[in-house]
Amino acid sequence: MTKNNATDRISHYFPYIVGGTAIVIRFFYLWSFWTNHPFSQKLISDARIFDDWALRIASGDWLGTTEVFILPPLYPYLMAVVYAVFGHAPKLIIGLQAAAGCASAILVYRLGARHFGAYAGLFAGLLFASYGPQLFYEGMLLGTSGAVFLSLIGLTLISGNNKTHWHLGLAGLVFGLATLMRPNILSAIPFLLFGAWWAYHKATPVKRSIRLGGYFLGGLILPLLLCGLRNGLVADDWVLMTAHGGINFYMGNHPDAPGWFSAPPGVDAQITPDGAQGNLEGPRRVAENAIGRSLKASEVSSFWFNKGLAFWIDDPIGAIAVTLRKVRLFASGYEVPLNYNFYYQRKFSALLRFPIAELWILFPLSIVGLIIAARQCDRHAILYLWLIGYAAGVLAFHVSSRYRMPAIPILMIFAGLGIWTLISRVQSQKWKNLCISAAALIILWTGYRIELNAQLAQNNWTMDPFNLGTAYLWANENEPARLYLEEAEKYGQGDAVLYYNLGLAYARTKKMEAAKNAYQQALSQDPDMVRAYVNLGNILFFEEKFHEAINNYREALKRDPNTHNARANMGWAYWSLGKIDEARNAWRQVLQTAPDHPSAKAGIARTR
Structure with a gap:
């Protein structure tokens, strides 16, 4: 048996290795997530918005309110289909996302093998299968992992050989759907069209190229037109996608x-x-x-x-x-947070702390791969152009780990090439080239690690416990709210909103002295926070410190004269001090602009 035949025989098992690894990792991750992770118990931020939206759709509100879509709509509609069939089943959604993550790992392998050989594809697929942020986003009710999956399907279709109009039309449709999950993808489309044309323009007649491009654009535009049509007919606002x-x-x-x-x-x-x-x-x-x-x-x-x-x-x-x-x-190795901080999440799962598949390690390997593949840039133009086009779409707005995710699989493919190149140089004993590559990697790894440490020193550790505590607070689950908000405060990065919410949690758990301190801390950071003055005044009122309560109500009214609760409560403070005329005047002022205000109406009734 020749060496090539042996390699082909072994590589036959590579998709199964990648897929099996992805399945095992996700099994253990989801098991630990559902048994140990606080985010599995409470939906926060975007996940809560998408879940509520999907429930409304599943209950029959398929066209939605008379507003333009405020967020990318495909994900909640897909969730709604599942909810309509199986009921409110967020765990099923997460299970489906994990399955799509396994399929994504295999697609990464396929793309890597198509461009750089089976072993490069194997390393790329394994890296993606074990990449912590991908695992984390698969476990959240977010469209991030879905956008990655659709992007990989589209890239697989558009980069294949012997493309037919069906391949291109389907690729366009997939990218159109992906855009309704992650709108930044739209910026990569012109780059992909150019890359596809460049790769095949010599072997494909001009008319056929134009026709294939038309099929691609037709598939792309179809879901966008449907979304725009819905916005125009339902919201009377002809917006192609979303309003944000x-x-x-x-x-x-x-x-x-x-x-x-x-x-x-x-x-x-x-x-x-x-x-x-x-x-x-x-x-x-x-x-x-x-x-x-x-x-x-x-x-x-x-x-x-x-x-x-x-x-x-x-x-x-x-x-x-x-x-x-x-x-x-x-281009950094830092996972930029957006409502969810990956570095905080790592404390709940050993798999998220897996050291190999971290960006500060992978980016230098990707750079090596990018440089090596540049020798045959024509052949791999689609991969380069996807990275450039998609990056442009993110950089036009703002950067986050979630938004960057559709670029990560392609970086993994180049990292896989980088790893395989190093191994090949050892096997072929090209020591000089190996030493040059290793030295470059050591320099890059050192630089990326220093950069990461600098970013982590400024990392917002408060974000996730604050969001968790706030979610529990709005659900009126005040004890866990207090505990998470106290944890957020311990990081020393709290702002006025954190201290205000902490004041609410303390007040609801009857810790009034702590609540007063929290409101005062909020006001020290934001002297114009009207609601903190009102709540602090309310505590002082119930402590029968009526003069101090009135002072806080006045501070609130200085900043917002239409704070009716502050004026009505000030009336009750005057009443408690025996100042009936002042109380009556305060309640009358409230009723002039809010005639149905219950507290002011009750106060006026007392004066008759």
């Missing part, structure tokens, strides 16, 4: 933009029972206040997009500096 593109563009394009998700000034970043404040409800309020009228979702998006564009026009040097900051984040 403008605010996300502004978040990544203003003078103080850090490069990651950061709510603009005047906008609360958290998700509350009233909605996602950071990129949905808050931006609408700010835009409408600035323009002075109610706005459609597309108008809100345009308002923020124009503000971001103005930054580029007014300060191009500053805009370039912000973009370079985003490039650094995208």
Whole structure:
């Protein structure tokens, strides 16, 4: 048997090795997740939004409210199909995502083997199968792993040999669906079309190339047109996909933009029972206040997009500096958090701490692979262009680990090539080349590790326990809320909202002295937090410290004269002090603008 025949025989088992490894890892990860992980007990942030949305759809609200889609809609609709058949079954959704993750690992192997050989594909598939953030996102009700899966299907279809119109049409459809999970994918489409044309333009007549491109674009546009048609007919706002593109563009394009998700000034970043404040409800309020009228979702998006564009026009040097900051984040080994912090999650699972499949190790291997593959750039153009096009779509907005994920499988493929190249140089005893590659890797690993340590020193460890505590707080589960919020406070990164929520949790668990301290801490960080003045005044009222309570109500009313609860409660404080006229005046002022306010009505009734 020749060496090539032996290699072919062994490589026949590689997809099974990759798939089997992915299955085993996911089995143990989900077992530990469902038995040990707090995020399996409480949905927070985007996961809660998607779950609530899917439940509404499954209950019959298939067209949704009279609003434009506020987030990418495909994922909640897929969830709704499962819920409609099996009931509210989030664990089934997670199981399906894990199965798609296993299939994704095999697709990574297939793509890697197609471009660089079976062994490079094997290493790429194994790296992807054990990559911690992929495992974590598969365990959350988020569309991230679905976008990765669809992207890999599309890349497999478009990069195959002997493409027919069916291959290209299906590839376009898959990328169109993927765009409705991760809109940044749309930016990669022109690059993919160019790459496909470049790879086959010499062997394919021009008319056939145009026809194949038409099939691809037809498949791509179909789901986008359906989404836009729904927005136009239901919401009377002809938006092709979603309504949050403008605010996300502004978040990544203003003078103080850090490069990651950061709510603009005047906008609360958290998700509350009233909605996602950071990129949905808050931006609408700010835009409408600035323009002075109610706005459609597309108008809100345009308002923020124009503000971001103005930054580029007014300060191009500053805009370039912000973009370079985003490039650094995208190409770093740091998993940039967005509502979920991967580094906090690792404390709950040993599999998430698996040291090999970490980006600070994988990126240098990918760089080696990218350099080696560049010798046959024409053959691998699709992979390069996908990375460039998709990265451009992320860098235009802001960077996060979730948004970067569809680029990771291709980086894994180049990392697999890097690993196999090193092994091949050992086997062929090319010591000089091996030493050069090893030295380059050591330098890159050192640089990436230093960069990662610097990022981890600034890592927002408060984020996840804060989100967990807040989710329990809104569910009126106050004891676990207090415990998680106290954990968040221990990291020493708390802001006014954390201390306000901690004050709520303390008050609900009858720890009034601690609640007062928390509200005072919130006010020391944000002296204009009206609700903290009101709640602090309420505690002082029940402690019969009526003068102090009145002072806090006054501070609230200075900042917002329409805080009716503060004025009504101030009336009761005056009443308790025997100042009947002052109490009556306070309640009458409330009823002038809120005639049905129950506390003020009850107070006026007392004075008759």
